[in-house]
Each structure stands twice: as C-alpha cells, then as structure tokens.
Amino acid sequence: MDRPELTIAQALAWAKEQLSAQGVSDDGLFDSAAIDSKILLAACLQQEQVYLHTWPEKHLDEQQMCAFENYICQRSAGHPVAHIIGYRDFWSLRLKVSAATLIPRPETELLVEIALNLPITKDAKVLDLGTGTGAIALALASECLYWSVTGIDKSSAAVSLAKENGVQHQLERVNFIQSDWFSGVEQCAFDLIVTNPPYIEDNNHYLQQGDVRFEPSSALTSGADGLDDIRLIIAQSKKYLANKGYLVIEHGYQQSAQVADIFRDNGFEDIRIEYDLNDLPRVTLGSILPK
Numbered sequence: 001m002d003r004p005e006l007t008i009a010q011a012l013a014w015a016k017e018q019l020s021a022q023g024v025s026d027d028g029l030f031d032s033a034a035i036d037s038k039i040l041l042a043a044c045l046q047q048e049q050v051y052l053h054t055w056p057e058k059h060l061d062e063q064q065m066c067a068f069e070n071y072i073c074q075r076s077a078g079h080p081v082a083h084i085i086g087y088r089d090f091w092s093l094r095l096k097v098s099a100a101t102l103i104p105r106p107e108t109e110l111l112v113e114i115a116l117n118l119p120i121t122k123d124a125k126v127l128d129l130g131t132g133t134g135a136i137a138l139a140l141a142s143e144c145l146y147w148s149v150t151g152i153d154k155s156s157a158a159v160s161l162a163k164e165n166g167v168q169h170q171l172e173r174v175n176f177i178q179s180d181w182f183s184g185v186e187q188c189a190f191d192l193i194v195t196n197p198p199y200i201e202d203n204n205h206y207l208q209q210g211d212v213r214f215e216p217s218s219a220l221t222s223g224a225d226g227l228d229d230i231r232l233i234i235a236q237s238k239k240y241l242a243n244k245g246y247l248v249i250e251h252g253y254q255q256s257a258q259v260a261d262i263f264r265d266n267g268f269e270d271i272r273i274e275y276d277l278n279d280l281p282r283v284t285l286g287s288i289l290p291k
C-alpha cells in the first residue's frame with residue numbers, strides 16, 4: 001500500500017513525536033527532539049534549515065521520506081546527530097566528523113575566542129594538542145593568516161580526519177602530525193599552546209549517557225580524577241613555550257581550582273580562569289614570563 005506523502009511540517013511533527021518517545025526530549029531549555037528533527041531533515045534534503053520554514057507545505061517524495069526515516073531511526077537508537085549526517089559546524093567551519101575522535105562542542109569556541117584575544121605576535125607559532133577533527137587548529141588558522149599552526153593527535157585516524165578538514169577549507173598550511181602529546185613535536189618556542197584534552201574521570205556516570213557513548217574513551221577520559229593528561233601537558237609545556245608564551249586549556253567546570261594549582265606548581269604566571277556563557281569556569285590559561 002502506498003503511504004501518504006507527508007509535507008515538511010508533517011514530517012517534522014512525526015519525527016519530533018518519534019524522538020520524544022525515545023527520550024530525546026524537551027528539557028525546558030532546549031527542545032532537542034524538534035532541533036534534531038530539523039537538522040536531520042535539512043541534511044536529508046541538502047538544504048539549510050531556513051528552507052524548512054519557507055516551504056512547510058512542500059511534500060517529501062518517497063526517497064526523501066525513506067532517508068529521513070532512516071536518520072530518525074538512527075537518532076532514536078542514540079546515535080549522535082553529527083555521526084548521522086557526517087559533520088558538525090564549529091566556529092565558521094563545517095567539519096567532517098567520525099567515530100575516531102570527539103565531535104567538536106560549542107563550549108570549545110570559548111577557547112578559540114580566548115586564544116584569538118591574547119597579546120601574541122602576528123606570526124605566532126601555535127600548537128594544538130589532541131587536535132581531533134582539527135577544530136581548534138583550523139579555527140585559529142582561519143582567523144590568523146600569518147600564524148603557523150600545528151595540530152597533533154595520538155590517533156592516526158584523527159590526524160587523517162583533521163588533514164581532510166584542512167583540505168576542505170583550503171587550510172592545508174596547518175600541519176597535522178601523529179604524536180603522543182609532545183613525543184613527536186620537534187619544534188619548541190611556541191607562542192601559544194592550546195588544548196582540549198581528555199578530562200573526564202574514568203568512572204564518571206556521564207560516560208553512559210548521550211553522545212559520549214559513541215565517542216572513543218581515548219578522547220574523553222584521563223584517570224581517576226580526569227586530570228592525568230592535564231598534569232602531563234602543563235608539566236611538559238614549559239619546555240615548548242617561548243618567553244611570554246601562553247598555555248590555554250579547556251577542562252571540566254569543576255576542575256578549575258585544581259588546574260590553576262597545577263599551573264602554579266609548574267611555575268606559570270599570569271594565571272586566569274575564564275567562564276563560559278553559563279558562567280561556568282571552562283578554560284584556564286597561564287604564561288611563562290621572562291626571568
């Protein structure tokens with residue numbers, strides 16, 4: 001039996017109902033079921049979301065409805081929207097994503113903003129540790145034509161993905177290499193080191209919820225208190241920073257005091273904690289000043 005053709009508005013209402021029934025719901029702040037439905041339908045139709053609002057009465061053909069049903073089915077099973085459509089927008093860039101690394105988060109744009117506002121030279125040498133999709137490295141390079149940016153990651157699949165994203169955005173000048181933190185970094189005297197490292201506690205219950213279930217633990221967890229990688233990065237960064245160079249780290253909102261202490265214990269100065277739009281401390285930075 002032929003099924004009735006749905007309009008865009010009807011398909012969105014159907015999808016919202018399906019996702020809400022699976023617990024992808026309205027939490028009072030965000031109506032996730034409605035938001036996800038729109039992103040997925042726009043991706044199916046290869047249109048921007050404004051198209052859905054402009055043409056709510058337009059009918060979906062059989063192929064479009066099949067593709068949309070498939071997307072909603074995957075989302076109902078918990079798969080992240082970014083994995084279903086294959087990309088995530090970060091800063092001004094549309095980045096390809098994969099199961100090899102973290103899906104870039106909007107919170108990380110705070111780190112990019114802070115880095116861009118630091119008093120560093122026009123031709124700065126910049127290192128992004130744990131680059132993943134290349135999100136931070138590429139965002140910085142897209143804003144600062146004369147910065148020389150290197151992104152490293154332990155995962156070879158992440159490095160390939162970051163390179164692909166660089167090519168996609170004509171940012172091939174960003175150098176991506178595979179490295180276990182600093183082990184493969186030959187240069188030193190970086191003016192800026194940025195990182196969004198793994199910082200979740202190994203046994204955190206949050207790891208059983210939402211998108212993180214589909215992301216590799218190597219991108220998320222870092223020991224019993226979540227700070228193993230941050231301790232190592234802060235201790236080693238000193239050797240790789242130029243005088244007046246900055247280290248900027250994203251961390252969990254409950255870790256800022258401990259992270260600031262680690263900076264202090266390692267001789268950093270000008271230590272600052274920065275807050276996100278929800279007034280949560282998400283980024284800490286410090287500098288190595290000349291003696």
Ligand SMILES: C[S@@+](CC[C@H](N)C(=O)[O-])C[C@H]1O[C@@H](n2cnc3c(N)ncnc32)[C@H](O)[C@@H]1O
Nearest residue numbers: 101102104130131132153154180181196197219
């Ligand atoms: C939280 S993700 C951040 C990804 C990306 N920078 C972003 O903000 O979307 C952490 C990244 O660090 C990488 N990583 C974990 N341990 C590492 C190590 N020992 N050396 C280098 N990279 C590492 C992971 O593969 C992952 O891509």
